[in-house]
Amino acid sequence: MRWQSLPLVIGFAVLALIVGSRAMLVEGQRANRAAAREAIEYQELLSGLLSLAQDAESGQRGYLLTGEKSYLEPYRRAVGAIPGQLARIDSMTAPDDQVVQQINHIKDALSQKQAELAETIALYDQGNATKALDLVRSGQGKAVMDEIRTSMDTIRRIGAAAVAARDENTDRVEAWLRIGSLAALLAIFLLGAYTIRESRRRFHEVAVAQDELVRKNIALGNEIQTREKAESQIRQMQKMEAVGQLTGGIAHDFNNMLAVIISAMNLAQRKLARGEHDIAKFIEAAIDAANRAANLTARLLAFSRQQPLAPQIVDANRLLTGMSDLIRRALGETIRIETVLAGGLWKIHADPSQIENAILNLAVNARDAMGGDGKLTIETANSHLDDSYAATHAEVAAGQYVMIAVSDTGSGMPPEIIAKAFEPFFTTKPVNKGTGLGLSQVFGFVKQSGGHVKIYSEPGEGTTIKIYLPRFFGAEEAAVPTGRGENSAPITExxxxxxxxxxxxxxxxxxxxELGYAVIDAASGQEALQKLAETPGIALLFTDIVMPVMNGRKLAEEAIARMPRLKVIFTTGFTRNAVVHNGVLDHDVHFLAKPFTIEQLAAKLRAVLDTK
Structure with a gap:
């Protein structure tokens, strides 16, 4: 590119040189005109000086011839003006000028002439006219005037020679400029032709490059599409792998539990068939397996963020203080527990039972990581997650949070383990030492509550898991009595x-x-409304949520419209946003999740029926 630009640079340099020379020539011509004006003025001053000398001489001669004083008037004016005229001539004469010598000759001659004129006039005034005329006739004055004229002619020749030299130099410069202008015009033409040719060539190169760029863009787009398809396939494979791991874990655990239940029930049937009644241990085993299955389902719902939550205004410090004994019993005597509770801690709005479960899960995991011997620290603090933090962490909204941190002095986790820690059924514990659902349940609950969970760990340095739950803004709600407590009155509802x-x-x-209630059952919402109309004394509607045609929520709305004092309890194994929205139970909704025990059912019924 530098070599291609060189002709253009040279052409512009030549043009600049010509323009600069033209400017210098104009300045030179302006200087010549000024010098010519000065020369003309100089010559006029010299001519004026000569005229003054002549006027003085004419006045002197007229006076000598006539004796009239009036003839001395031109003499006097000339003598008075000559010094001023000489001063103007001196001001226009440079000290190093070659005419200085001639000016000095003129001054000397004028002095002699003035002396001669003054002497003759003085002699005439003294009455010695003859001597005065003789002095005039001697030719001394004429010689002085001739000398003055000769010096002035010399000055004129010198000035004319200088002007001629300037004109000759100007003509020479103009000639070179004409030659340069023609050369510049030729250079401009050649540069124009060169520029047009280069522009065409470059436009052609640009067009070729654009075509090549278009082809490459098309190829790049095709490659991007290919990579996106490959990435989509990889993501789909990863999803299928995750689903396979999840279903495999569920199938494994449920098969174990079902095996216990089926085996226990089969053994109980065989003993009863033989007339034996010692089947309590089999029933206990079946119930234990069923409870573990229910717990597994609850954890899976927590991970999928679809468990029904009943949030309350919670003081995390008070909650941790209340469950300290539970944590100590769960961890054992060999684990040292330290609690650091922040002063002025903000309130949070979350399900307190789920917070307790999350903290207990983290504490048990920390105990296992420490091998049963170490220090566990539970800490609370007010935190602010700013925009920069939220930008680097998915699903995190910037704002104020209450932090609950659980730290241990265990073996820690490498980055590849941290990346998978929240996945369901992922565990680093030995076989039969963990379900792999503890952290996934914590993750699901925190996310469903609008919070954030973060793991900080290094191998050999221990682990800290921080739970961030959104700060609650607003007034605290007054606690509502849940019922009568233990009720010894007979059941009549x-x-x-x-x-x-x-x-x-x-x-x-x-x-x-079994609990002593009178029961009417219905298989659908329409049948339930019919029986409700036939039996006005019904005190409570216990309805499933997920049903065909009319779900439990629509049934409850219709039933309450007919019987405003009717109490309602909803139950289901999986919510479909009928009474749960954004993972939270609707206000004033009573809910009992499936499966439930008789004790849980009895407690829920009394809590609702005894509410006024």
């Missing part, structure tokens, strides 16, 4: 059970009758 699954409906009605 009638309950309407609505369940589309016949086996679940039968087991639920049996459980209610």
């Amino acid at each position: 009638t309950i309407l059970v609505v369940e589309d699954d016949a086996r679940v409906r039968a087991s639920t009605t049996d459980a209610l009758r």
Whole structure:
């Protein structure tokens, strides 16, 4: 590119030189005109000086010839003006000028002439006219005037020679400029032709480059599409792998639990068939396996952020203080526990039971990581997650949070383990030492509550897991009494059970009758409304949520419209946003999750029926 630009640079340099020379020539011509004006003025001053000398001489001669004083008037004016004229001539004469010598000759001659004129006039005034005329006739004055004229002619020749030299130099410069202008015009033409040719060539290169760029862009787009397809396939494979791991873990755990239940029930059947009644241990084993299955389902719902939460205004410091004994019993005597509670801690709005479960899960994991011997620290603090932190962490909204941190002095985790720590059924514990659902349950609960969870760990340095739950803004709600507590009064209420699954409906009605309630059952919402109209004394509606045609929420709304004092308890194994929105139970909704024990059912029924 530098070599291609060189002709253009040279051409512009030549043009600049010509323009500069033209400017210098104009300045030179302006200087010549000024010098010519000065020369003309100089010559006029010299001519004026000569005229003054002549006027003085004419006045002197007229006076000598006539004796009239009036003839001396030109003499006097000339003598008075000559010094001023000489001063103007001196001001226009440079000290190093070659005419200085001639000016000095003129001054000397004028002095002699003035002396001669003054002497003759003085002699005439003294009455010696003859001597005065003789002095005039001697030719001394004429010689002086001739000398003055000769010096002035010399000055004129010198000035004319200088002007001629300037004109000759100007003509020479103009000639070179004409030659240079023609050369510049030729250079401009050649540069124009060269520029046009280069522009065409470069435009052609640009067009070729653009075509090549378009082709490469098309190829790049095709490659991007290919990579996106490959990445999509990889993501799909990863999803399928995760789903496979999840379903495999669920199938493994449920098969173990079902194996216990089926085996226990089969053994109980065989003993009963033989007339034996010592089957309590089998029933206990089946119940234990069923409870573990229910707990597994609850953890899976927590991970999927679909468990129904009942949030309350919670003081995390008070909650941790209240569960300190539970944590000590769960960890054992060999684990040292330290609690650091922040002063002025903000309130949070979350499900307190789930917070307790999360802290207990983290504490048990920390105990296992420390091998049963170490120090566990539970800390609370007010925190602010700013915009820069939120920008680097998905699903985190900038704002104020309450932090609950659980730290241990265990073996720590490398980065590849941290990346998988929240995945369900992922565990680094030995076989039969963990389900792999503890951290996933914590993760699901925190995310469902609008919070954030972060793991900080290094191998050999221990682990800190921080839970951030959003700060609660607003006034605290007054606690509402939940009921009468233990009720020894006889049970007289009638309950309407609505369940589309016949086996679940039968087991639920049996459980209610066992508790002493009068029970009416229905298989659908329409049937339930019909029986509700036929039996006005029903005190409570116990309904499943997920049912065909009319779900439990619509049934409850219709039933309450007919019987405003009717109490309602919803139950389901999986919520579909009927009574749970954004993972939170609707206000004033009573809910009992499936599966439930008879004790849980009894407590929930009394809590709702005894509420005024």
